[in-house]
Amino acid sequence: MSGTGSTYVLIPGAWHGGWSWRPVAERLRAAGHRAVCLTLPGLGDGDDPSGIGLVDAVEHVVSEVGRLAVTDVVLVAHSWGGYPAAGAAHRLSDRVAKVVLYAAQIPVRGRSLLDDNPPEAAAMLRGLIDASPTRAIPPSLQFVQGIFMPDAEEETQRVVAELLTPQPGNYFLDALDVPTVTELGIPALYILGEDDHALPRPGAEFAARLGLEPLMIPGTHEGLLTHPDELAEAILNH
Template identity: 50%
Template sequence: MNFVFVPGTNHGGWCWHPVGRRIRAAGHGVHALTLPGLAMGDDPSGLRLTDAIEYIVREVERRDLTDIVLVGHSFAGVPITGAAPRIARRLKHLAFFSAFIPRPGESMAAALGAETAAWMRATALETPAFTIDIDFETFRTRLMQDEPEQLQRLVFEQLTPQPAGYVLDALDDQPLTGLGVPVTYLLAERDIALAAPGTELAARLDVEPVIVPGTHEAMLTHPGDLADALLENVHA
């Protein structure tokens, strides 16, 4: 199998490397993508959700990947949902890890509430490239709470500003309906950063969540547990 990992907001493919190493050691192909605008030196100007979706599709086709397990973390639940129908014949499994499951017409920003969505848009408009950043206090208390501060700061320093269009745009429909690809929803047991309760998000896919240890950043703090959960549930 080929595991294709897609990161959430402000993250790059680097965040999946600890999990990916363990998946590769189990004998599978691993591809950790960094969405456009989220690598150091990228120009995030003008990027929209469609650009993220197109990139996933293009990379899968460029690498001619088949037998794919497509895995998305956090915000990446949105673009992998958009990309899945276009690469359906190549897919073996879809896996969402503490990920947002979009409802038709609902953006990631809107799911966080009208006030937060307005703040995101206003913040992005004040930046030259229409991006949204995260401050350390929010990161350490919401995404990586209770972990050692040295580790929190190390991860935080890897983050890059998020193209705002990725989280302000919405999918028009729910393209997973009738796709016929098995789906798993993995949920970090101490995740407090989700736009809705993880059980509710999993229910949108008609599945029960598979609980793994850790916070929203469990792919970095508990990579062995997450890798094991992926392998066990993909083979189920």
């Protein structure tokens, strides 16, 4: 999608808001494109995450694309954002020109994210949801340091941890009953960081669900913050 005038709608991963896509968005804009960074319901600063479900995230993406009034949107999703992206692509198949998945989890039809996680990880996440009065999973510095960006400087890790917001639990508990984007006939690209060890399954396994091989770039799971040049280049030129 290297032609001028494309519209990129950037969907963040769990615990993240639109702020996480800003470095990449600035580079897409500098290349002459429109870039819109979404913050999904419950993940804005001060949002109440209780009672929010995956259908709300999907609806938000669909609504924002409708507001843009364009017919050649490129959906770009990070990590858990692969779930709302899949649901929105199903609703917007006539308006989405391409879907780009960056270190994204690719849903299996009828299975929630927790259903698709290894049992030990799923049990840990369910426990955090059940222990929360708002049924949301709180972020933590330890998670950022150990999983998201273990190679970053501690100051950077602390800044990112402070920016994260609680993840609505139903985002992980709800399932989608939709085909994959490639089954819909929408062109797709899967990008993966060379040092990303945050995903519950190998990134190549998620890419294979779409019949794709991952395009490898430098960085960990937070390459959208630490390697925005390489990620923007991959989005624009592949």
